[in-house]
Amino acid sequence: xxxxxxxxxxxxYSNMRRGDWARWTLLAIGVIATAGCFSPAAQFELNMxxxxxxxxxxxxxxxxxxxxxxxxxxxxxxxxxxxxxVLPPVPGIEDVLDLEKIKMAAGPYGSDENGKQRGLYRQHxxxxxxxxxxxxxxxxxxxxxYPRDYRPGKFKFKSTASGQEPTHQDxxxxxxxxxxGTAMPSFKLLDSDEIxxxxxxxxxxxxxxxxxxxxxxxxxxxxxxxxxxxxSERNAEExxxxxxxxEEELEEEKAEFLEEVAFFESRENIVEEVVGPIxxxxxxxxxxxxxxxxxxxxxxxxxxxxxxxxxxxxKTGCAGCHGESALGDGQTAEADxxxxxxxxxxxxxxxxxxxxxxxxxxxxxxxxRPRNLRQGVFRGGRRPIxxxxxxxxxxxxxxxxxxxxxxxxxxxxxxxxxxRYGLPYDALSxxxxxxxxxxxxxN
Amino acid sequence: MKLxxxxxxxxxxxxxxxxxxxxxxxxxxxxxxxxxKVAPPEPLVxxxxxxxxxxxPPLVDESLLVGPDGGLKNxxxxxxxGRRDPQPPVHASYxxxxxxxxxxxxxxxxxxxxxxxxxxxxxVEFKNSDxxxxxxxxxxxxxxxxxxxxxxxxxxxxxxxxxxxxPMVAACAIHPWMTGFIVVxxxxxxxVSAEDGTFTIENVPAGDWNFQFWHTSGGYLSExxxxxxTEKDRKGEYEIKVEDGKATDLGVITVAADKLKK
Numbered sequence: 001x002x003x004x005x006x007x008x009x010x011x012x013y014s015n016m017r018r019g020d021w022a023r024w025t026l027l028a029i030g031v032i033a034t035a036g037c038f039s040p041a042a043q044f045e046l047n048m049x050x051x052x053x054x055x056x057x058x059x060x061x062x063x064x065x066x067x068x069x070x071x072x073x074x075x076x077x078x079x080x081x082x083x084x085x086v087l088p089p090v091p092g093i094e095d096v097l098d099l100e101k102i103k104m105a106a107g108p109y110g111s112d113e114n115g116k117q118r119g120l121y122r123q124h125x126x127x128x129x130x131x132x133x134x135x136x137x138x139x140x141x142x143x144x145x146y147p148r149d150y151r152p153g154k155f156k157f158k159s160t161a162s163g164q165e166p167t168h169q170d171x172x173x174x175x176x177x178x179x180x181g182t183a184m185p186s187f188k189l190l191d192s193d194e195i196x197x198x199x200x201x202x203x204x205x206x207x208x209x210x211x212x213x214x215x216x217x218x219x220x221x222x223x224x225x226x227x228x229x230x231x232s233e234r235n236a237e238e239x240x241x242x243x244x245x246x247e248e249e250l251e252e253e254k255a256e257f258l259e260e261v262a263f264f265e266s267r268e269n270i271v272e273e274v275v276g277p278i279x280x281x282x283x284x285x286x287x288x289x290x291x292x293x294x295x296x297x298x299x300x301x302x303x304x305x306x307x308x309x310x311x312x313x314x315k316t317g318c319a320g321c322h323g324e325s326a327l328g329d330g331q332t333a334e335a336d337x338x339x340x341x342x343x344x345x346x347x348x349x350x351x352x353x354x355x356x357x358x359x360x361x362x363x364x365x366x367x368x369r370p371r372n373l374r375q376g377v378f379r380g381g382r383r384p385i386x387x388x389x390x391x392x393x394x395x396x397x398x399x400x401x402x403x404x405x406x407x408x409x410x411x412x413x414x415x416x417x418x419x420r421y422g423l424p425y426d427a428l429s430x431x432x433x434x435x436x437x438x439x440x441x442x443n
Numbered sequence: 444m445k446l447x448x449x450x451x452x453x454x455x456x457x458x459x460x461x462x463x464x465x466x467x468x469x470x471x472x473x474x475x476x477x478x479x480k481v482a483p484p485e486p487l488v489x490x491x492x493x494x495x496x497x498x499x500p501p502l503v504d505e506s507l508l509v510g511p512d513g514g515l516k517n518x519x520x521x522x523x524x525g526r527r528d529p530q531p532p533v534h535a536s537y538x539x540x541x542x543x544x545x546x547x548x549x550x551x552x553x554x555x556x557x558x559x560x561x562x563x564x565x566x567v568e569f570k571n572s573d574x575x576x577x578x579x580x581x582x583x584x585x586x587x588x589x590x591x592x593x594x595x596x597x598x599x600x601x602x603x604x605x606x607x608x609x610p611m612v613a614a615c616a617i618h619p620w621m622t623g624f625i626v627v628x629x630x631x632x633x634x635v636s637a638e639d640g641t642f643t644i645e646n647v648p649a650g651d652w653n654f655q656f657w658h659t660s661g662g663y664l665s666e667x668x669x670x671x672x673t674e675k676d677r678k679g680e681y682e683i684k685v686e687d688g689k690a691t692d693l694g695v696i697t698v699a700a701d702k703l704k705k
Contacts, residue, residue: 058677059677162591163587164587222608244675260526314576314594314595316576317575317576317592320491334491334619336619340582394590400590401580401591401592401616404591404594404597405599406594
């Protein structure tokens with residue numbers, strides 16, 4: 001049964017790769033029909049954007065049999081499906097992910113046979129963040145900024161430094177409060193239990209997505225499948241390469257390749273090499289929270305004046321991006337100002353590959369903007385401590401750098417006061433002429 | 444905490460491997476030369492802080508620099524291991540530098556040097572000798588990314604604990620034309636070709652090793668001519684024999700100009 005399903009999923013991949021959506025849908029329906037489910041079984045789609053990127057880098061195409069299928073199998077064995085989540089056997093994972101909570105958020109909206117609530121994620125989040133958490137749900141194309149793609153495990157608004165995972169509390173807070181000035185709504189009206197369930201589910205999708213990315217980029221993506229593929233599946237470069245090998249070299253490379261694939265047939269290896277280290281980082285996030293010296297007692301006017309001086313100094317460089325008037329216009333001339341989620345598939349210096357990514361569902365690139373600080377909107381929360389963390393640690397994925405270590409905590413507090421109270425409030429100010437909204441019609 | 448065994452297993456593996464000694468040591472030398480015409484490097488478009496960054500002669504794109512006799516600068520050469528191979532023995536001469544600090548400076552809005560090589564045991568000092576603020580945004584794969592501002596005249600220290608498959612990219616979000624590369628390899632058998640294309644790696648353990656050739660213009664050198672023979676490898680991996688007490692001179696290693704992507 002399991003085998004069968006996976007084979008049909010493969011057919012899905014190869015069709016997706018040709019961008020043949022109509023057939024893809026037909027096939028998907030076929031899969032559901034043969035599986036005989038009473039409700040349409042949602043599927044986690046493979047991260048084809050990452051696959052495509054790896055293929056362009058290595059000038060080879062992934063083998064369905066030896067790469068795409070094993071990746072899908074590993075992911076399903078480790079994390080289950082959108083309706084039936086499971087957790088990989090990583091020691092201590094229960095400290096990071098609570099399966100009961102995840103189940104509350106997973107599945108179609110409603111309640112299960114025992115009357116337990118299910119489907120919170122699909123009820124509240126999926127139309128923006130997508131089933132896999134790719135940030136490309138049906139509404140996404142109309143939003144600016146785009147909803148977060150959870151799969152790289154990168155988050156902007158957190159209490160930990162760049163490169164560290166956010167804490168449970170960080171994610172819980174952004175779900176509760178939303179991100180002001182963006183489409184990310186506040187879910188304050190949900191029970192704290194429900195917000196907890198959603199927080200666990202976001203972490204679950206992130207860890208799953210990070211595992212997938214690692215398998216695609218590092219493990220399976222390192223293999224050059226030309227030697228094991230039938231000639232009909234090889235592209236011109238691969239064919240040329242295979243022809244350049246002697247019989248002996250070919251056999252050697254084949255054996256090496258198959259050995260690597262076999263390595264991942266062991267669950268133990270998967271846990272040790274791939275999922276374990278990822279989960280470990282999430283486990284440690286709580287210990288990585290940036291500690292902060294208490295805000296010094298000071299006359300607000302004086303603190304703001306100090307903050308202003310720092311803001312415009314070469315010690316902090318804030319004005320270099322946020323502009324001399326803090327309208328966020330310091331970078332408008334830069335052609336290459338995109339966030340990391342976009343930079344993953346879009347290189348403004350070489351736009352020729354963009355079409356291929358868009359065909360796989362990537363969102364039209366939108367330029368990032370340093371925040372216009374005169375609008376008084378703080379996406380990551382307006383408590384002084386939120387803004388302190390933003391300035392001290394920078395905003396991961398969004399180019400805003402961490403303040404240099406020589407800037408003291410006290411000085412950061414002055415900057416916090418300055419950006420909160422030291423700028424003329426100007427709700428209608430614009431930092432660049434509105435670009436015509438880049439709305440792409442999605443199927 | 445409970446997962447301590449990952450890192451301790453790794454440590455153990457490292458200790459065991461560095462205790463192994465080699466059957467002698469040799470040197471590898473060579474010179475990368477471009478065959479064919481390469482356009483002179485383009486001046487970079489300086490969009491801000493012109494007083495500091497817009498110099499005469501202007502800053503140029505450093506991704507493909509060819510010397511007067513065709514020597515190719517900034518080819519990175521490193522000993523390449525299979526993914527689960529043990530680390531090679533390390534010659535005692537590398538111990539003295541094991542805890543060195545490697546410097547990367549911001550000088551007139553360019554990273555100097557353009558390519559640096561570090562080991563996980565070493566530290567990097569990210570400096571800014573310019574009178575304006577810069578930031579270092581460094582993205583790798585095995586190491587945590589970071590993005591930190593460095594004030595005018597300031598600096599900060601950083602350590603990369605893990606080896607990287609390919610060089611990490613350093614960029615400045617304030618001055619987007621700036622890029623640099625950081626090669627992080629556990630084994631110290633790494634070189635970057637000089638202005639004239641030459642490189643030397645000393646005290647390599649005797650034996651048959653794979654070395655990878657990688658260039659800042661487009662990654663792995665998948666086709667080179669060595670010793671009069673054309674060799675191809677999609678991952679730029681070539682076998683080099685090292686003999687005790689001898690220097691393996693690879694001679695001129697030719698790379699066709701049209702194989703170098705811009």
